[in-house]
Amino acid sequence: MTRSLGFGVLLALQFLTRLPVPVQCPWNADTSRWAVRCYPLVGLLLGGILALTGRLLEGWLPTPMLALLLLSLWVALTGGLHLDGLMDVADALGSNASLERRWAIMKDPHVGSFGIIALVFLLVWKGTLLLALLESGVSLAVLVAVLALGRFGAVALLVLSPAARPEGMAWAWKQHLGHRDLLLALWPLPLCFWLLPGGMVLFAALVPFLLLYGLAMIRAFKGINGDIVGAAIEGGELWLLLVAWIWWSSAMG
Template sequence: MKNSMYGFLLAVQFLTRLPVPVTCPWNEKTSRWAIRFYPLVGMIVGFILAGGWVLLKDVIPSEILALCIISLWVWLTGGLHLDGLMDVADAVGSNAPLKKKWEIMKDPHVGSFGIIALLFVLAWKVVLVFELQLAEINDITIILVMLGIIGFARFHAVLLLGVFPSAKTSGLAWEWKKNLTIFDIFFSFLPLVILCVFAPNVIFLGLAYGLFILVYGVWMMKTFKGTNGDLIGTAIEGGELWGLLSVWIFFLYGMG
């Protein structure tokens, strides 16, 4: 029980800026529990964002609310995954050989491709949140889709760690991966299964994310021959954007 508690708090510490006033030990058991809680912690972030959305949607203009939601989103996650996105964008934009791509991702400086990727991802998120407000989705649905979007995006991280080979046997991603088992992957998926059981209208997100991780995994292996922390962060950011786009299309065509 203590290991599971520490694992949950480790996941909160790593994936969010939420304060955790406890020193959590890092070992094989606590790190495995932390991985299991990735999607659940994502759903907690989604609930916080959805709560702000629901409370403020009739108080402030839609365009301002959209910017506030994305600002809170970035703050809650500490920009951790955006940093990975920028590193990967710089590496891909360089059109360099594989070895050079890895060197670019290690470089602490951000290049022009990274900045462009950051601006476009944030701009698209703001626009999609704004458009979803215009769709006049009811409060319960807002909460459910935000739980699904951020929960499934964090499940991507678990899948990438557990299913795809690591690019190297060192670094943070390897430390998370080396003790991971298939059971941990299935356990991490349980909160999303429960969400889909009690909210069947969210199942379409699971199908959309299945397509995303398949395409992303093939592209990642073709381009980088393995995964690392930056590529996992990129998958999370891309997955969140893909989730917002999927929800927007879903309601645009009246399926919601």
């Protein structure tokens, strides 16, 4: 178990980040299952890097520049992997075409106008909300919770939503997953709530987002794939940033 857990952590890091992991990890039922269980742990690590960077540079940089720096680091750490999924989903949905045509558009390596628009608006909104949170004096531990919960949302979709087709990464991950894995993926979250009192508000806010998003994707694509899961991470993070700003700015006011 310890060996599978270790390889699972490394697989999750290799898949979800651009952090260097110079280890060849075996892919099997146990390691892939532990990798998915460790998605929130990877979010915890990424959020910790962002929060620590912000803490070290706070006061040294103008607040707008710090927000832009954190956003740039955020994208760099993930290599834009989830942004790519967001653009593919936006292009497919924006086409207003048949189901088969939407799938063809999603697989097309070229980015269309809807994808670019979605990317621009998401990054602008993320940057603006980061700036608003910094100016409101909200603890940067909020980033730890947002990134961990965003990846827990990905686990929830993988476990609870049907795969649209028997192909691709999402289908491969789902082969070894059950409801127990969703429960085990919760284990890093108490640390988030300890770091961020009131973090349960974000957890509660994630539930309706996942429900509505999952239902919308099943209606549009008959299930999920890797791009849809990646877009859920980006959309979930944006939603949680908005909820965090509304909640903590109201509490401080």
